[in-house]
Amino acid sequence: MKDQDIVGEALASVLPQNDRAWPFVPHLLKLNLVxxxxxxxxxxxxxxxxxxxxxxxxxxxxxxxxxxxxxxxxxxxxxxxxxxxxxxxxxxxxxxxxxxxxxxxxxxxxxxxxxxxxxxxxxxxxxxxxxxxxxxxxxxxxxxxxxxxxxxxxxxxxxxxxxxxxxxxxxxxxxxxxxxxxxxxxxxxxxxxxxxxxxxxxxxxxxxxxxxxxxxxxPWKEEAEELLARYHTSGDASHPLIQFEMAEIARTIEMESRAxxxxxxxxxxxxxxxxxxxxxxxxxxxxxxxxxxxxxxxxxxxxxxxxxxxxxxxxxxxxxxxxxxxxxxxxxxxxxxxxxxxxxxxxxxxxxxxxxxxxxxxxxxxxxxxxxxxxxxxxxxxxxxxxxxxxxxxxxxxxxxxxxxxxxxxxxxxxxxxxxxxxxxxxxxxxxxxxxxNIETKGYSLEEIADVFDGQSAKTMNPALIKAGLEDIGKKEEHVEHAEHVA
Structure with a gap:
């Protein structure tokens, strides 16, 4: 990716032209290690x-x-x-x-x-x-x-x-x-x-x-120029990049002071x-x-x-x-x-x-x-x-x-x-x-979930009613089977 795509054309135009990767540029290597x-x-x-x-x-x-x-x-x-x-x-x-x-x-x-x-x-x-x-x-x-x-x-x-x-x-x-x-x-x-x-x-x-x-x-104090030059341009305070960055800092400080x-x-x-x-x-x-x-x-x-x-x-x-x-x-x-x-x-x-x-x-x-x-x-x-x-x-x-x-x-x-x-x-x-x-519905049947929301009014949860219902169903099934056998 080109420099201007990363930092914009204005800043890219003042960047030093390094033909080596940053690990082989001493001041950049030092900066990145720090x-x-x-x-x-x-x-x-x-x-x-x-x-x-x-x-x-x-x-x-x-x-x-x-x-x-x-x-x-x-x-x-x-x-x-x-x-x-x-x-x-x-x-x-x-x-x-x-x-x-x-x-x-x-x-x-x-x-x-x-x-x-x-x-x-x-x-x-x-x-x-x-x-x-x-x-x-x-x-x-x-x-x-x-x-x-x-x-x-x-x-x-x-x-x-x-x-x-x-x-x-x-x-x-x-x-x-x-x-x-x-x-x-x-x-x-x-x-x-x-x-x-x-x-x-x-x-x-x-x-x-x-x-x-x-x-x-x-770099927000008086030594900003020297600090930026040391780490960005190997000590060259007159480089356009340093002037660009110092102008940005000065503009920011002015805005702070004014507003x-x-x-x-x-x-x-x-x-x-x-x-x-x-x-x-x-x-x-x-x-x-x-x-x-x-x-x-x-x-x-x-x-x-x-x-x-x-x-x-x-x-x-x-x-x-x-x-x-x-x-x-x-x-x-x-x-x-x-x-x-x-x-x-x-x-x-x-x-x-x-x-x-x-x-x-x-x-x-x-x-x-x-x-x-x-x-x-x-x-x-x-x-x-x-x-x-x-x-x-x-x-x-x-x-x-x-x-x-x-x-x-x-x-x-x-x-x-x-x-x-x-x-x-x-x-x-x-x-x-x-x-x-406390997952309310964890491990509950659909009928038991009703009890969570309706409390004692949830008749489906009444064990006696459930037992009686099952017994009634059983009796009806026996009656049907008996009727079929007689027929």
Whole structure:
């Protein structure tokens, strides 16, 4: 794809003419290596968000915490999202005031502390508190990172980086799921089967802390020209690309100063901003309220409903699913510029709808027949459903809103989207286990379903009437047979 098709003709006209691929251009190689640190924030969130799915398949974890279910399990799963929502009002301001870089560092430190508390948990309350801290830390690393990447990335790489950001979520999910599988397999008789995955949760944030020093701040201060020149044109501050980018930054700052576009009300002040905010909030809600949260948090319960209750098998399926997700999402991220955002969103929505309908139908028939083939079909459609989710919502969940908000309100716009994401997750994480434990029509005959809706007035459910009716039918049949015999 040509540069002008990626960044537009105006910017493409001032790009340096590199006849070598970026790995062989020293300043671009250095820049892309540095950007791996904020890119890793998504993997941090992936480990944090997927860990609970793995822990629920570990027998020792369930035993240690008294086989949590219903609202108790819901609180344990929702705790991380609650922590994220708690930090949302402050993370945008913190990111703007002290910078993206320091905000990222503070989040990594919080997750390390939270991981230690989680691994050392001796009671339900301590575990829930640690998950709330994980949510706070996860938000502090997740919110500034896509902005840092967008504002530092080389122009022709920006689209791929923003799309790849949330794709890296599955790298963390893979680590969490396979760690849980390994400890369930080899430490199944010990508390360490769930404490080890909790400790390893600190691994990726520690990597970020170690290499944080090398990450530059976003080019929004006086040193912007020198910083952009160092990473985009190998130190040539007079290059037309740097002049173009500095002009963009200056124009943005002037607009900020003139219009005072720093308040939260700015998100809904103009028709354009209202449209941006509406799209961002909808993307956040749609990314969760499409059925994906059922599998993301309660794959164990889903597998239970189709007869797969062995812990080793459950953790293995979870591990394979995360690898599959990473491959699909990574491939989709590379195709975003070629296929376009709108097409991917539409394709994703239609595919998920069809997949979920078939998945639900097979689950219902399995419940009535216990046919093994239907259980296997459900598992297949879990993967098919995720395929359609991954082609759009994984690469574009944060990438698309980051692109549509202007510099002046990008931080607050992204915060608004994340509020919609984690607000939706809190509801789903709490409600789903209660719903899965209380499916009103599960295992009921058509006559028994009437009792669920009509209560005691449902005469079809009266055992005495049913028995009397059956006896009456039997007597009538005997009478008919006797009459035929006499005739």
């Amino acid at each position: 950007l791996l640190i904020p890119l890793l924030s998504s993997a941090v969130a992936g480990y944090d968000g997927s860990l609970m799915n793995g822990l629920q398949s570990i027998d020792e974890w369930k035993t240690y915490f008294g086989n949590p279910s219903g609202s108790i399990l819901g609180v344990m799963n929702a705790a991380q999202s609650i922590g994220s929502v708690i930090s949302l009002p402050f993370v945008g301001v913190l990111s703007d005031r002290v910078g993206r870089r320091l905000t990222l560092l503070s989040g990594a430190v919080v997750i390390v502390v939270a991981s230690i508390i989680q691994a050392a948990s001796v009671q339900y309350g301590m575990f829930v508190f640690s998950r709330v801290l994980v949510g706070i830390g996860s938000m502090l690393v997740t919110q500034p990172s896509p902005m840092l990447i967008t504002e530092l990335a080389y122009p022709t790489h920006r689209g791929k980086y923003t799309s790849a950001f949330w794709t890296m979520y599955y790298l963390g999910a893979i680590l969490a799921s396979w760690t849980s599988y390994g400890t369930q397999k080899h430490l199944s008789q010990s508390d360490w089967s769930w404490r080890v995955p909790s400790i390893i949760q600190a691994g990726l944030p520690i990597v970020q802390i170690i290499f944080w020093y090398f990450v530059p701040e976003s 005072s576009e720093t308040k939260w009300s700015t998100l809904v002040k103009t028709p354009g901003n209202r449209k941006r905010t509406f799209i961002a909030v909808c993307v956040g809600v749609f990314a969760q309220w499409n059925g994906v949260a059922v599998v993301s948090y309660y794959l164990t319960l889903v597998l239970d409903t189709v007869g797969i209750k062995d812990s080793d098998t459950q953790t293995l399926i979870n591990g394979l699913l995360q690898v599959f997700n990473f491959i699909v999402a990574g491939s989709a991220a590379l195709l975003v510029d070629r296929l376009g955002r709108r097409l991917l969103f539409l394709w994703s929505a239609v595919g998920m709808l069809i997949s979920f309908i078939i998945w639900t139908a097979c689950s219902a028939v399995f419940d009535a027949t216990n046919a093994a083939a239907l259980g296997q079909t459900v598992i297949a459609f879990v993967f098919i459903f995720y395929f359609h989710y991954d082609i759009a919502y994984t690469p574009l969940l944060l990438g698309y809103p980051t692109e549509i908000f202007p510099y002046s309100i990008r931080s607050k716009g992204l915060t608004a989207e994340l509020l919609s994401v984690y607000g939706s997750l809190i509801v789903l994480a709490f409600v789903n286990p209660v719903a899965l434990d």
